[in-house]
Amino acid sequence: MTAQLEQRQQQILDFLKGYIDAHGFSPSVRDIGKAIGVQSTSLISYYLDGLFAQNLITREKGVPRSIRIIEEDSSAPGILGQDGLLSIPYLGYIVASEPIPVEPLSGEETIELNQALFGREAGKLFALTVRGDSMIDALIGDGDTVIFKPQQYIENGEMAAVWLPDRGETTLKKVYYEGPRVRLQPANPSMEPFYVPATDVQIQGKVVLVIRRVS
Amino acid sequence: MTAQLEQRQQQILDFLKGYIDAHGFSPSVRDIGKAIGVQSTSLISYYLDGLFAQNLITREKGVPRSIRIIEEDSSAPGILGQDGLLSIPYLGYIVASEPIPVEPLSGEETIELNQALFGREAGKLFALTVRGDSMIDALIGDGDTVIFKPQQYIENGEMAAVWLPDRGETTLKKVYYEGPRVRLQPANPSMEPFYVPATDVQIQGKVVLVIRRVS
DNA sequence: ATTATAATCGAACATTTGTTCTGTGTCAAG
DNA sequence: CTTGACACAGAACAAATGTTCGATTATAAT
Structure with a gap:
């Protein structure tokens, strides 16, 4: 495996993640080629076969846009607070029928979407x-x-x-x-x-x- | 809108969820037609346009397998148990206008009131x-x-x-x-x-x- | 009863997409 | 030096897929 091959496979993985995040479905072989500057669809297919062999992605043969990334077991980032509960600043009452005087976004009290509800x-x-x-x-x-x-x-x-x-x-x-x-x-x-x-x-x-x- | 139209759209939504769950990418128009017993690809496309108009799905014109569900199941996996988050058995859908057949209180899937929402x-x-x-x-x-x-x-x-x-x-x-x-x-x-x-x-x-x- | 629109459908076509074919260049092993 | 495998690449082709076209039927409004 050459250095360029390895680099390109990493580029493909990065592109796949970004594309799927942004679009909600996976890119075509041609999309990938455009993104990493390779015109040859057979070469992209060759690279994808390599990623498949390394258990980094899956593909369905002959099915358009069927690439899936095999994710590591990393949990969703950014759970808030030490106890893992979600705390939201609570600003009090908002009168839906009449405007009410509250300071904008100054809440210190929080509401917890947890068992206390x-x-x-x-x-x-x-x-x-x-x-x-x-x-x-x-x-x-x-x-x-x-x-x-x-x-x-x-x-x-x-x-x-x-x-x-x-x-x-x-x-x-x-x-x-x-x-x-x-x-x-x-x-x-x-x-x-x-x-x-x-x-x-x-x-x-x-x-x-x-x-x-x-x- | 006829009752059959409505029923078929619901079938399509259900099929989409199940297919995407199972495969990790969305089905083709022909896949959908096979699943709900409609041979006509233009009719399936007509139904999908309807679902799009109701803000239930999105599609990219002319792009294979680009259907996304807008209202996904809130059964996305979350953090369970020990961290104090609340898990509730989720029994699926309850139709408020028509009774539906569900087994009583047999849920194993859970919904998390946490960040995943x-x-x-x-x-x-x-x-x-x-x-x-x-x-x-x-x-x-x-x-x-x-x-x-x-x-x-x-x-x-x-x-x-x-x-x-x-x-x-x-x-x-x-x-x-x-x-x-x-x-x-x-x-x-x-x-x-x-x-x-x-x-x-x-x-x-x-x-x-x-x-x-x-x- | 008439008209317009929506729902339905099959067939044909256009586009997108992935695979195959063929070829060249590089590198390691013998 | 030769050979085989790998990496690379463009072109052609096949398959998958979505859209368009033209038609019929059903429904709602007038």
């Missing part, structure tokens, strides 16, 4: 992602992550993950006990509730947190 | 709690915790924490640049926007996450 039974919580708009009036929209606290009985009107064994299905609704049956009520005025015999319903957990990503 | 700039985030209903149509209600990514410029229509130095106030609104002035737009049909000279506005950060406690 949930109290003692945090270890038992489970999460589901919402599909659909039936709970829109509870400000729970499609794609939201909902965190539930396992509970077999909840108060009338609370929102819960409800398992319907006869249907083999789980749904998120407001739950109302009405004698021998249960009303599962969407929080969406355009949708009708549906009714199930109380014996055919298992409450799995009640909603304790809703998380929505906004991009 | 935010990506690289997590250390710079700040949080505010919302007061008032002016952003109700963006499903942000009174009492919600909103997490912001510091950013001095955002795209038209995005939601931001806006500092108004002349008033000594911060507000949460959708921001629209209109020549020499900025329109601060509530997401509530019963409320009027207000206008501020562009020189009198400081964008502090844009919304990246919304968290709501439900008691």
Whole structure:
């Protein structure tokens, strides 16, 4: 192996990482050649074969843009704080309806996205992602992550993950006990509730947190 | 949009996630067609255009295997256990509008409320709690915790924490640049926007996450 | 009933991409 | 000096892939 070969392979690896970071998919052989100043697609292929042989990348034969970098086991950089928890400066209240006087970005108090949000039974919580708009009036929209606290009985009107064994299905609704049956009520005025015999319903957990990503 | 269209788009999304998970690169249009039982590459392309329009995926025109999913599973591996981070069993999707078949409480996959939710700039985030209903149509209600990514410029229509130095106030609104002035737009049909000279506005950060406690 | 648009689809075509072929130059071993 | 293997390279080709074209059917609005 010549020095130039080794240098070029390192250049290719560096380029691959940068390209995949920036684009979310891998480059073509021609992209790589342009990046390192080599016109020959067969030479690039030769180099990639070498990287494959060294277990640095994988390729699927004849499949465009199928290069993958074999990553070392290095964990995500930059976990904050000694305890690994994420701390965010907390600046207090922001009034969405009226501007409020706060100093810009001066927070010293922090909020921790950790177990303290949930109290003692945090270890038992489970999460589901919402599909659909039936709970829109509870400000729970499609794609939201909902965190539930396992509970077999909840108060009338609370929102819960409800398992319907006869249907083999789980749904998120407001739950109302009405004698021998249960009303599962969407929080969406355009949708009708549906009714199930109380014996055919298992409450799995009640909603304790809703998380929505906004991009 | 027909029910079949909607169903097929969901199938495509599910297939994309599974394929990318399994392979480390995205499928071709023909791969997708095979998976959902549609032979027509132009129809698959039509569906992908729809998913792109809904901001669920991105594509590069004319570039093979360049599909990226915008809303990735938040099941990205995180730091587990001993460091005090919270792991919650993740059971997948729950469709709020239609019951779906899932086994009750059998999750082995977990979701981490940690830095993985935010990506690289997590250390710079700040949080505010919302007061008032002016952003109700963006499903942000009174009492919600909103997490912001510091950013001095955002795209038209995005939601931001806006500092108004002349008033000594911060507000949460959708921001629209209109020549020499900025329109601060509530997401509530019963409320009027207000206008501020562009020189009198400081964008502090844009919304990246919304968290709501439900008691 | 009519019209426009959306959804659907197969076939053909254009483009992107990777592989194969052929050749030259370098280097180490015998 | 000869030989074989490796590194390098351009061109041609084959395969993979996405787009365009033209058509039919379904749906919604008027």
